[in-house]
Amino acid sequence: MPATSGSVANGNAMGRNQVRDDEEGDPTVKVQTIDELHSLQKKKSAPSTPKSSQPTSFFNISEEERNKQQLESISASLASLTRESGPKVVKGDPAARKFEASRVAHVPAHIRTPTIAVSDSSLKFTHVLYNLSPAELYEQAIKYEKGSFVTSTGALATLSGAKTGRCPRDKRVVKDEATENELWWGKGSPNIEMDEHSFMVNRERAVDYLNSLDKVFVNDQFLNWDPENRIKVRIVSARAYHSLFMHNMCIRPTQQELENFGTPDFTIYNAGQFPCNRYTHYMTSSTSIDLNLGRKEMVILGTQYAGEMKKGLFSLMHYLMPKRQILSLHSGCNMGKGGDVALFFGLSGTGKTTLSTDHNRYLIGDDEHCWSESGVSNIEGGCYAKCIDLSKENEPDIWNAIKFGTVLENVVFDEHFREVDYCDKSVTENTRAAYPIEYIPNVKLPCVGPHPKNVILLACDAFGVLPPVSKLSLSQTMYHFISGYTALVAGTEEGIKEPQATFSACFGAAFIMLHPTKYAAMLAEKMKNHGATGWLVNTGWSGGSYGCGSRIKLSYTRKIIDAIHSGSLMNVEYKKTEIFGLEIPTEVQGVPSEILNPENTWSDKQAYKETLKKLAGLFKNNFETFTNHQIGENNQLTQEILAAGPILDDA
Numbered sequence: 001m002p003a004t005s006g007s008v009a010n011g012n013a014m015g016r017n018q019v020r021d022d023e024e025g026d027p028t029v030k031v032q033t034i035d036e037l038h039s040l041q042k043k044k045s046a047p048s049t050p051k052s053s054q055p056t057s058f059f060n061i062s063e064e065e066r067n068k069q070q071l072e073s074i075s076a077s078l079a080s081l082t083r084e085s086g087p088k089v090v091k092g093d094p095a096a097r098k099f100e101a102s103r104v105a106h107v108p109a110h111i112r113t114p115t116i117a118v119s120d121s122s123l124k125f126t127h128v129l130y131n132l133s134p135a136e137l138y139e140q141a142i143k144y145e146k147g148s149f150v151t152s153t154g155a156l157a158t159l160s161g162a163k164t165g166r167c168p169r170d171k172r173v174v175k176d177e178a179t180e181n182e183l184w185w186g187k188g189s190p191n192i193e194m195d196e197h198s199f200m201v202n203r204e205r206a207v208d209y210l211n212s213l214d215k216v217f218v219n220d221q222f223l224n225w226d227p228e229n230r231i232k233v234r235i236v237s238a239r240a241y242h243s244l245f246m247h248n249m250c251i252r253p254t255q256q257e258l259e260n261f262g263t264p265d266f267t268i269y270n271a272g273q274f275p276c277n278r279y280t281h282y283m284t285s286s287t288s289i290d291l292n293l294g295r296k297e298m299v300i301l302g303t304q305y306a307g308e309m310k311k312g313l314f315s316l317m318h319y320l321m322p323k324r325q326i327l328s329l330h331s332g333c334n335m336g337k338g339g340d341v342a343l344f345f346g347l348s349g350t351g352k353t354t355l356s357t358d359h360n361r362y363l364i365g366d367d368e369h370c371w372s373e374s375g376v377s378n379i380e381g382g383c384y385a386k387c388i389d390l391s392k393e394n395e396p397d398i399w400n401a402i403k404f405g406t407v408l409e410n411v412v413f414d415e416h417f418r419e420v421d422y423c424d425k426s427v428t429e430n431t432r433a434a435y436p437i438e439y440i441p442n443v444k445l446p447c448v449g450p451h452p453k454n455v456i457l458l459a460c461d462a463f464g465v466l467p468p469v470s471k472l473s474l475s476q477t478m479y480h481f482i483s484g485y486t487a488l489v490a491g492t493e494e495g496i497k498e499p500q501a502t503f504s505a506c507f508g509a510a511f512i513m514l515h516p517t518k519y520a521a522m523l524a525e526k527m528k529n530h531g532a533t534g535w536l537v538n539t540g541w542s543g544g545s546y547g548c549g550s551r552i553k554l555s556y557t558r559k560i561i562d563a564i565h566s567g568s569l570m571n572v573e574y575k576k577t578e579i580f581g582l583e584i585p586t587e588v589q590g591v592p593s594e595i596l597n598p599e600n601t602w603s604d605k606q607a608y609k610e611t612l613k614k615l616a617g618l619f620k621n622n623f624e625t626f627t628n629h630q631i632g633e634n635n636q637l638t639q640e641i642l643a644a645g646p647i648l649d650d651a
């Protein structure tokens with residue numbers, strides 16, 4: 001028996017008798033071993049939603065049966081298609097759990113592909129970390145992934161490896177009987193073909209890699225807040241960073257939705273740490289991002305940049321939604337207090353995330369939306385903000401969203417205090433924060449809204465000749481939507497070191513699957529039916545081209561956007577510009593009037609004229625690809641759109 005006098009020496013006024021363990025407030029833990037003590041620390045999570053009297057589902061099956069079905073479904077996802085039996089999957093962290101035979105789900109031998117002999121991999125177990133929580137994923141990342149750190153505000157800083165941006169030239173789409181006619185192929189199209197066989201080679205490579213690991217992460221989540229058009233996705237990945245990224249970016253299922261998840265509509269195999277094989281047909285580098293619409297699968301090899309997963313799913317939606325007469329949009333979206341919805345189209349770095357995150361409005365989403373008969377819906381459950389030069393002052397809501405749970409990619413921080421230096425470009429200019437949408441305080445949940453009132457086209461004009469804002473006719477809106485002009489800003493795509501003029505149809509050519517005119521016709525019809533107004537906003541240069549002028553102040557752009565939202569820009573005077581024929585307002589509250597016409601901001605008027613003509617020439621040249629395509633049902637719209645572009649007298 002221990003001496004009892006110690007408690008008095010501790011100064012405990014109540015006194016204490018450690019022999020009596022029935023005393024109230026006894027400070028002694030009632031365990032026999034340290035291990036037992038540790039086992040007390042973690043309370044068991046509620047295993048499932050309590051089985052209420054509600055007709056929850058006809059999935060009224062036991063916990064055990066549900067677990068078994070889940071494991072069988074994951075086994076099927078991970079099964080090799082060429083061997084009789086692949087690794088067995090078992091749930092849980094290999095480091096934390098002892099092997100239990102009862103947890104094993106054997107891979108069903110179900111595929112008709114000719115099989116080859118059983119290998120050692122059939123004797124191996126792959127642990128599945130299924131829909132882990134952010135806290136669990138932090139621990140996995142910090143324990144096992146080099147370059148993972150907690151920042152001073154609680155975010156998880158990670159490195160994406162050698163690739164710090166998307167690789168559009170390494171994206172492949174399987175061309176088969178169906179997709180050959182359905183999709184947009186050839187010049188200007190983002191869809192570089194591969195055949196089914198090469199896809200299977202890469203798929204097997206990814207599956208083998210994933211199965212060779214001790215553990216893989218599996219996320220079962222949703223896309224699209226429109227309940228009637230929700231898509232179930234499964235993401236199998238090797239890194240906690242990827243799992244947390246998708247946890248944040250896709251819609252998070254409730255416990256009950258997860259129980260009833262069943263079979264996914266689409267599966268991503270992310271084996272990004274492992275390269276593709278250059279000897280595989282169609283491969284041109286060690287990176288390959290392969291989309292197979294028939295199999296409803298995507299394979300990632302040779303890049304760990306997490307944006308590939310989110311944008312890969314966006315491509316999928318650009319295929320699936322138009323089939324249902326729903327328009328998929330590369331745009332941000334927010335809603336005013338009075339219910340007015342605005343869309344913000346634009347390529348990477350033009351300001352979709354920045355401008356849709358507006359303290360005075362409700363955020364519906366920052367990047368990917370659907371416009372259906374019932375209004376708009378966000379595809380995602382999170383935001384992916386650029387954070388180069390991020391400041392609390394300019395972007396307070398994004399700044400405050402960088403806290404526990406947020407993934408911070410490729411940022412540089414102080415090694416001791418872990419304060420992030422958002423100006424540091426040592427790793428890349430394309431530093432990113434991925435956070436759940438509810439980290440933005442004035443989010444609209446669920447992320448849906450009525451039909452848009454304003455359609456804002458954002459262009460970051462590196463030539464500095466487009467006006468900060470102009471009001472567009474419907475045919476001008478279509479012309480600029482199909483053109484998709486901007487300057488690519490360094491970092492988001494590989495190989496871009498400084499702003500470069502680029503045209504990307506529908507402000508997202510890298511993600512569209514059908515011919516641009518298909519999306520344009522849908523947009524024209526929707527804008528007409530719902531009386532939406534189009535605007536062109538230049539968030540790029542003013543007072544000269546890149547290198548000479550400077551980027552338009554964010555505070556001015558915000559004032560312009562405010563004036564669009566409030567409707568005040570509907571009732572001001574306009575002047576039409578030469579060549580582009582753009583209607584420029586003569587005043588906008590809070591913006592110096594002289595900058596509204598870019599000609600005023602250039603000291604060298606001749607240089608301005610020449611640059612304007614040069615850009616007009618680039619527009620015309622780019623649009624030539626589309627002149628032979630009819631837009632919508634009648635040819636009149638097509639003619640109007642063609643006439644809505646810049647006019648060069650001497651061309």
Ligand SMILES: Nc1ncnc2c1ncn2[C@@H]1O[C@H](COP(=O)(O)OP(=O)(O)O)[C@@H](O)[C@H]1O
Binds near residue numbers: 349354384557
């Ligand atoms: N006038 C401006 N309008 C919009 N963004 C601006 C402006 N000036 C600078 N920026 C910066 O440009 C970047 C826009 O990026 P982001 O909003 O993430 O674009 P997107 O979501 O379209 O890819 C942000 O870093 C923002 O701070």
Ligand SMILES: C=C(OP(=O)(O)O)C(=O)O
Binds near residue numbers: 166311349353386
């Ligand atoms: C993630 C991306 O989107 P954005 O830059 O438009 O936010 C991207 O283009 O890789």
Ligand SMILES: [Ca+2]
Binds near residue numbers: 349352353366384
């Ligand atoms: Ca963005």
Ligand SMILES: [Mn+2]
Binds near residue numbers: 348
């Ligand atoms: Mn985007």
